[in-house]
Amino acid sequence: MFSACDEYHFINKELAVLARDLPDSPLGEILSYVLSAPGKRVRPLILILSAEALDIPAAHSMRAALAIELVHAASLAHDDILDHGVERRGSPSALERFGPEASLLAGDWLISRSIELISGYSQAVIQAFSRACMDMAEGELMDLSCAGSPEEYYQCISKKTASLFATSAKIGGLIGEGRREDVVRLESYGQNLGLGYQILDDLEEYLGLDQGKISQKTSITLPKIYASQKPRTTAIQMCIRAIADHCDQAKAALEGLQADDGIVLQLQEIVDEMTGRGLERCRSQKSLC
Secondary structure: OOHHOOHHHEEEEEEHHHHOOOOOOOOHHHHHHHHHOOOOOHHHHHHHHHHHHHOOOOHHHHHHHHHHHHHHHHHHHHHHHHHHHEEEOOOOOOOHHHHHHHHHHHHHHHHHHHHHHOOOOOOOHHHHHHHHHHHHHHHHHHHOOOOOOHHHHHHHHHHHHHHHHHHHHHHHHHHHHOOOHHHHHHOOOOOOHHHHHEEEEEEEHHOOOOOOOOOOOOOOHHHHHHHHHHHHHHHHHHHHHHHHHHHHHHHHHHOOOOOOOHHHHHHHHHHHHHHHHHHHHHHHHHHHO
């Protein structure tokens, strides 16, 4: 679905332009490796579509979208250091290929470049962006402390994962100068999509489904927490229900949005694209339990 969007190709084109201006140095080699990794570009896509829903051309929000993608790339590089990630998206992680010091500095460079990209927007956009970056760092630390309850787990993933989804949609709304209630709807959409996506990711890992990534460290996740309290099949079903609920809430958040109906439909389709296939795989695995 993503490759069918003109915005998706626009994002990749601009990322390629950005990659051509990387430092001609060992650091540039690492950055090129990180940025050339395949990806859905879903966060910048959400930002651009959210702005387009409010009649703002993609070109006007592209620098903000690139800032979001660079911060996401930095978070993956740093996350692999924390989790001792060996493989990412089916290829050796930056950590595995270049080592922790180089990966750390590459992530720092990406964050610095993202600040430059976002700096030309309004104060509200810059504040939303910086808050998401701070939340992600706090969420990573929460993850290291190992959540012991569903409440602690949700606090962790709300900051670690969902915050960037929520902020992507919110920034699109802010750039589009949407009504306050529309910006809130967009933010809620992103938040629920991020929560559902992370629970699904954790459930797939719990079920041993191939995700194209390998880490030596494992986190305490919702499936594990539920499985410590309930029978395995019940725990799986509880997670599937939670994912479906967040997907429904993400779509419902867009109802009443004063925006282009076609773009709103695209945003809703992103929810299905990000979770639908994974949910079916998990339901299939559950039936084998």
